[in-house]
Amino acid sequence: MEQLAQALAERIVPLVIEAIDIDALIDRVDIDKVVSRVDVDKVIDRVDVEKIIERVDVEKIIERVDINAIIDKVNIDALVEQTELGSIIARSTTGIVTEILDVIRAQGVGLDDFIFRWGNRLLGRRRKIASWPEGPPLLVEPKVGPVS
């Protein structure tokens, strides 16, 4: 008897499911009414947030976040222009001396380039130096693509 009932159920249930129009059924359900009857506070009270937090591996999440990509997306110049950040930085640092040093260093870089470029041009290595690395591999990404 039980086997007969089981066999019948196995045949009838799929037929019934196929016959039901789930979309039409959902359309007839008043979701708002259902939601309004749910006591969210009670649900939240039953959730053990501490236990959930304990189970989250924050370090693993942080490891998966590409911090460099995020920083690259931040427009620092715009940030400084639109906020008080610039003034804070200016007030918190040594000021004019470091700015003068920055100018001197930049002038040095310009002169370095000039000497390097013209020194090698005189030796006819203008094309050759274009393929030379700009810095050590750990600090500067190697040049990509063919160099003419």
Place this chain on the structure above:
Amino acid sequence: MTISAPSAELTIGRQGHYAGAVSRLVAFGADVGASWGLYTLGVALFNAAYKLVTGSSYNLTNHQVLAVIILSVWEFVYYSYQWAVGGRTIGMAVFGLQVVTTEGGPIGVRQAVVRTLGLALSVAFFLFAFWGIIFQRERRAWDDLIAGTAVVYSWDARAARLRWMARTEGAMHGAVLHQQEQEHRLEPGQDVTSQP
């Protein structure tokens, strides 16, 4: 008079790049000055202490061999210690340079010591030794080739640029306020937004 900010290409864009001849020679000059100045100061302090203790004066210039030995040891300590600790000397720090391995990592004590000895050799053969900074593929002088090191630009260019921007922004804000004061005859310090 205002100085315009150096271009980002020559500052932020060059961090980690091989440093060139001018920066390196100027930094070396600054180091020669700094080390000599510290040596002179040390000798003067020693003389003063000697006189205070013994009552008689001791002049190191009368003992040239000893003076040369002390100076050599001092120069060795000056360069090797600073390179071993932070990869840069006082002069290099001022001009934004750093000694790194050929891969770009921090150098060790052994490399710092070898580089110092190599520097002595480079100074002895100045005309030949430093040509590498201009003509070598990785801009390495003899001391770099001997020690397996390279010199790169390394200073906090981004912070410096932010300071420039902040200063410029502050100056512009001040100029605008001054103009507003003139136009609206505001009391100095009173913001235009507070006027009805």
